[in-house]
């Protein structure tokens with residue numbers, strides 16, 4: 554029994570580490586229906602049309618209709634499977650040039666985010682839950698409270714330096730607070746965009762901590778960004794699975810992944826992606842969290858400072 558499990562584990566590990574294998578070229582002769590070229594293989598070497606192109610059947614209608622949403626593409630289910638069971642290895646393969654077997658990461662993120670929001674919305678609708686943003690704001694509550702405190706302090710400081718009435722200060726503070734609130738709401742309703750903005754900032758931090766690794770060698774910032782986009786999709790897929798399970802104990806489900814699961818996912822992703830030892834990966838992840846928090850907070854404070862300058866100038 555134990556030997557059997559060991560055997561399966563060994564095979565699983567082998568599957569994880571091996572890049573997707575492209576099926577061999579077929580010997581069958583094809584004549585391209587588009588340009589008339591005769592050739593061996595799946596695609597016409599002259600114009601790129603698939604050898605499978607033929608008169609339309611109901612199957613084609615379905616496949617083409619699904620293709621609008623990317624679901625007709627065989628690689629989307631593969632992306633999901635690989636992102637769940639060999640995320641880091643898959644991303645490393647993709648970065649090294651195994652592009653064709655996988656669905657493009659940006660398109661995937663938008664599809665995954667849209668689907669997730671749509672399904673949680675439907676579920677909430679059936680439970681009669683009004684879709685408020687309360688649960689999502691909790692995640693960033695501590696960041697928000699620090700930013701608010703800094704912003705209000707800065708407005709107050711300005712009131713000492715400048716001979717302005719209390720009324721003006723209040724208006725300025727209100728403008729700033731409304732501005733922050735509006736920004737938060739906008740980011741909330743454009744989840745895919747806010748994930749991308751966050752990932753740009755996070756990618757920079759991750760790149761600083763992991764740019765030289767055993768598996769990928771010298772990494773560029775763009776490559777790190779592509780990796781982050783894949784990881785975002787993975788986290789949303791995990792959130793979706795967690796959401797479905799949480800329906801068992803929470804009314805209407807929980808649409809955010811618990812922090813320990815997110816951290817574990819990141820740890821496994823980075824371990825497989827960069828090929829450092831476990832301890833080195835954990836250490837670098839710690840550095841990453843500290844660096845990213847510091848970096849994103851600094852940027853937020855700078856952004857608020859600029860907003861404040863604009864508001865001041867408008868008086």
Ligand SMILES: [Zn+2]
Pocket residue numbers: 585586587588589590597598599600601602
């Ligand atoms: Zn052709």
